[in-house]
Amino acid sequence: MQKLKKLVSYYSPVNRWALKVLARNLIVFRKTWATNIAFNIVEPLLYLAALGAGLGVMVEDIEGMSYTQFIAPGIVATSAMWAAAAECSYDSFVRMHFQKIYHAIVATPINLEEVVVGELLYGTFKSVLSGTVIMGVIAALGLVLSPWALFTPVVLVLNGLVFSQIAMIWTGIVPKIDNFAYFFTLIVTPMFLFSEVFFPLDVLPQILQQLAWLLPLYHVVALLRALTIGLVSAELIYHVMWLIIFILLIFPLPQLLMRRRLIK
Template structure:
């Protein structure tokens, strides 16, 4: 390599990919224990809830209940993995392992580091959604030829919840406080975002709250792909998801930047 190339600073994409690749290498060191659960967890839901509850609820909104459930589970798994990655995972790297201190000695900025974190969480959302898609296709719930674009919605879901989790992490001083995030917000959202039943089954005063929840919008996008039912309202869902990611990402990076520099 020419001598002047050694002094050429890495491009923005190279810096972001360096952060992504670092997390990828750590994740794949325990590939079986990390990669197998995403394929097993949807089986538990599909068998335990889809088949069990499906024996009593034959259809939901005119489709078999197991199909209705599966179309929501595709992206809800991305929510959980991205939130965990950028809450507990980020906090451990920040406060206990001091990983970021070492990473910032490389030619990357704090912004590069945090944006790389977000894209890594989005990639995990893509992979977890892909894993659920494989199980759903193998079990014959949906044909793979119809639902193959859904992992892209999983990526969007992962990015969205990564920005939210990073924003929360910027305030947290004790790792145990994340229990409030999961028990008080993420888990209730799982049940009130249209994964298990339509929002119009909720009381009138609860529906606006459910519509404001971020998971609601990517579940709707996923379901539209699964049932091949495009709707102009889906543009609002997409815009909401992108705007949510941009706003929370901006404030998360801004707050964590001060914390890392200090």
Template sequence: MTTLSQPASNGALATAWARVWRSRRLVERNIMVYRHQWIIILSGVFEPIFYLVGIGLGLGAIISEVPLANGQVVPYAAFVAPALVATAAMNGAVFETIFNVFFKLNYAKTYDGVLATPMGITEIALGELLWALMRATLYAVAMFVIMFFMGLILSPLGVLMIPAALLVAAAFAAAGLAGTSFLRTVNDFDVPMGLIVMPMFLFSGTFFPIEVLPSWLVSVIQLTPLYHGISLIRGLSTGIVGFEQLLSLFYLVAFFAICLWIAMRQIERRLIK
């Protein structure tokens, strides 16, 4: 039994690696396209920095300190900055997988051509996911560097903010892939961006503790992925890591897996069936 299962597991691993390796071609294509549109990437790098300077430092001059859930008090800028790392990861992943994938899927018909190659639905999903991760990670790393030089990372655990941001980006990239497969026209963008992404950005604890909100709204917010992304990254930045951060970690992993499964099924339905 062991002898038979070993080659089978090796074969499955080889197949998975082959799919990841083939998906890099889609990543390479995106890199070639963005060589001439680098200003779009650059604008995404500076957006969270502008928020940090305008709100974190601007309001920070008025609101000097913010209490955390455990009673610890931190400077307002140190409260906002980790949340902006999470939102930068979210925005990079969501904008790539919603807007650009929608255009490729419905107008450019990019994936119809891709399917004429040895690449399949899995490679398409992985390729777009990897590219979204690269873009989102660039945004998060830029914010991390700014935080480091501004002295806003309050714990050695802050070094783990980057892999945590990568997880946040993966969760939102998978959600974006799943969501865009349900969109039919450009007018549909208002639903995910205006009714989901923007409210999460404003109310998930980015600029103020959610405890100041009504209890029913707090319960709703705690179900959202951005809240858990902010909770995880802020905990690492401030050195407050406990059950809440562990729960957020498991939530994001589960959210990623579920959304990726939905995305692959929906993309297959759109392209094949």
């Protein structure tokens, strides 16, 4: 019983206090959004141009899609991943360590766990925003074939929560801001390359295909690709469940690590 109570307590910071932390970040975002979002959008479009229009000319159609169509949903997923990962690593670290914003907030009725959840919600917000904008651009380029793509933001919420949390776990651990380089090299970049964004995984050896199943981004890409081409089936539930379970399982970790880091 005691253990169950403890377990539930990790999910209780999803509350109105956490929303106040989100509100603080949104107020800052309102001042800086132009520069903030521009980078998030320009880069994925460069990828799409170089790989789609450049490399794509030399690549055969994949599963009936042009190469540009094939990679477009993956570009949406990866740029949304980058947005969440960057927000809850570098940006959160600056707020926590250099600006001492967390310390300022926990002196008010808000506690540290709620600060962490507020940060995760903000990372998710930025992730959903940049992914949705890019999906819009891709649709305008005629690369989206089905109205199912309107469900993109729902998938991006899951994506945003996953990568905000993974990044926040690192923020709870890394001694110095430079150490985030490991996070991006060891976690984010492999995710970017091996989640069926650029090529169908069945060209890889069996073992690597199975390993890809462990990557959250793989499930996000599968969902977004199905939505953009309108190939929606009950099987997709399985990817959704994978992501939800992953989110719930790791949810206590960012809170625990941040408490261990800041409160001696």
